[in-house]
Amino acid sequence: MPDNLLEIQENVPLAPLTTLGVGGAARFFVRATSEDQVAAGVKYARENGLQIFVLGGGSNILVSDRGFGGLVISVELSGVEIVNDSESNVELNVAAGEDWDAFVDFCVRSGYHGVECLSGIPGLVGGTPIQNVGAYGQEVSSTIDSLRAYDRQTDQIVELSNGDCGFAYRTSIFNTTVRNRYIVLSVRFTLSKAGRPTITYRDLKEYFSGREPTLDEVRRAVLSIRRTKSMVIDETDPNSRSAGSFFKNPIVDRAVYERIAAEFADAPYFEVDASHVKIPAAWLIARAGFAKGTVLGNAGISANHTLAIINRGNASATDIINLKNAVEAGVQEKFGIDLSPEPIFVGFNNANAKN
Numbered sequence: 001m002p003d004n005l006l007e008i009q010e011n012v013p014l015a016p017l018t019t020l021g022v023g024g025a026a027r028f029f030v031r032a033t034s035e036d037q038v039a040a041g042v043k044y045a046r047e048n049g050l051q052i053f054v055l056g057g058g059s060n061i062l063v064s065d066r067g068f069g070g071l072v073i074s075v076e077l078s079g080v081e082i083v084n085d086s087e088s089n090v091e092l093n094v095a096a097g098e099d100w101d102a103f104v105d106f107c108v109r110s111g112y113h114g115v116e117c118l119s120g121i122p123g124l125v126g127g128t129p130i131q132n133v134g135a136y137g138q139e140v141s142s143t144i145d146s147l148r149a150y151d152r153q154t155d156q157i158v159e160l161s162n163g164d165c166g167f168a169y170r171t172s173i174f175n176t177t178v179r180n181r182y183i184v185l186s187v188r189f190t191l192s193k194a195g196r197p198t199i200t201y202r203d204l205k206e207y208f209s210g211r212e213p214t215l216d217e218v219r220r221a222v223l224s225i226r227r228t229k230s231m232v233i234d235e236t237d238p239n240s241r242s243a244g245s246f247f248k249n250p251i252v253d254r255a256v257y258e259r260i261a262a263e264f265a266d267a268p269y270f271e272v273d274a275s276h277v278k279i280p281a282a283w284l285i286a287r288a289g290f291a292k293g294t295v296l297g298n299a300g301i302s303a304n305h306t307l308a309i310i311n312r313g314n315a316s317a318t319d320i321i322n323l324k325n326a327v328e329a330g331v332q333e334k335f336g337i338d339l340s341p342e343p344i345f346v347g348f349n350n351a352n353a354k355n
């Protein structure tokens, strides 16, 4: 097949392409294995008046029951290339369709530091900058040098520096100010060949109890801790049929936290800056009455992680939304705090799927 020819499929079920496993079909669907095919997909959508949804590994999305009426472009570009290798650092260009955890595994085995704590996060490399994935004390933004992206506004391929991407906690320009404008084609990482593994997170500190572990030990520890929380995809673990954490940890004014702490002496928080703190959403949700294992229809709160909403088998997107809405209402009523969902809602009328 010539590179610029597209094989457009129709009515392709999306549920099997997501980790939550719910939702309807894509009216049109195309696999893009080259940059030319990405461009051709955008052109096809424009000529046919179709909206576009860019699909990675489907691990951070909820597809509506009626599906998506436009064109889904599944980004399947592959290739990992070392572009610079010095004594202290290595620079790699990684295509957006590469599996993220396979890349982390490769880095750990090669002795490259910087992404070891991000072991076990499902999805593809191109999905990681979108919400600036983070876990166990690391964020992907601290290793991203720049990325190449297809700009749907100008039909050009552009290079965006780390600074251009506007990375912050679970955000970037890609899920805020210029949502839907860029299709990430490849990401350039700079990883350290010296350095030490990052052990800042409490769970990891406890795991190693003061000892300095190797990169491989950190990866194995992270995977093992994540497994206990059903935070690695495992066909045999029904609690892992999720989109990961469904809610972000809210960042609130210190005064809001102090009001809560006056009533609940055990209210946890993380410092953000002089006037803001971050409150763990899991604590708010549990205190609002949604314990691990809570069930609502075919949806539930994971038995192993308060932040994960799971498909208990045969759940519809509506089941998931009903539980999400109940959790949000419960936290708002008890604490006066609005939770923000982490996954992207596909095929809903409203970006936050309130209705």
Ligand SMILES: Cc1cc2nc3c(=O)[nH]c(=O)nc-3n(C[C@H](O)[C@H](O)[C@H](O)COP(=O)(O)OP(=O)(O)OC[C@H]3O[C@@H](n4cnc5c(N)ncnc54)[C@H](O)[C@@H]3O)c2cc1C
Residues within 6 Å of the ligand: 019, 053, 054, 055, 056, 057, 058, 059, 060, 061, 075, 096, 121, 122, 123, 124, 125, 126, 127, 128, 130, 131, 132, 133, 134, 135, 182, 183, 184, 185, 230, 231, 232, 233, 240, 242, 243, 244, 245, 344
């Ligand atoms: C069990 C489990 C554990 C998880 N743990 C974590 C965690 O610890 N930390 C964390 O941060 N996240 C976590 N997640 C969420 C998720 O894995 C990450 O956000 C991941 O990076 C999403 O990548 P994806 O390829 O699956 O993207 P998708 O789910 O396919 O898409 C997510 C969003 O990114 C956009 N997108 C995807 N690829 C591209 C591209 N090439 N160009 C432009 N836009 C694109 C999509 O349009 C969509 O808006 C977890 C999820 C699960 C299921």
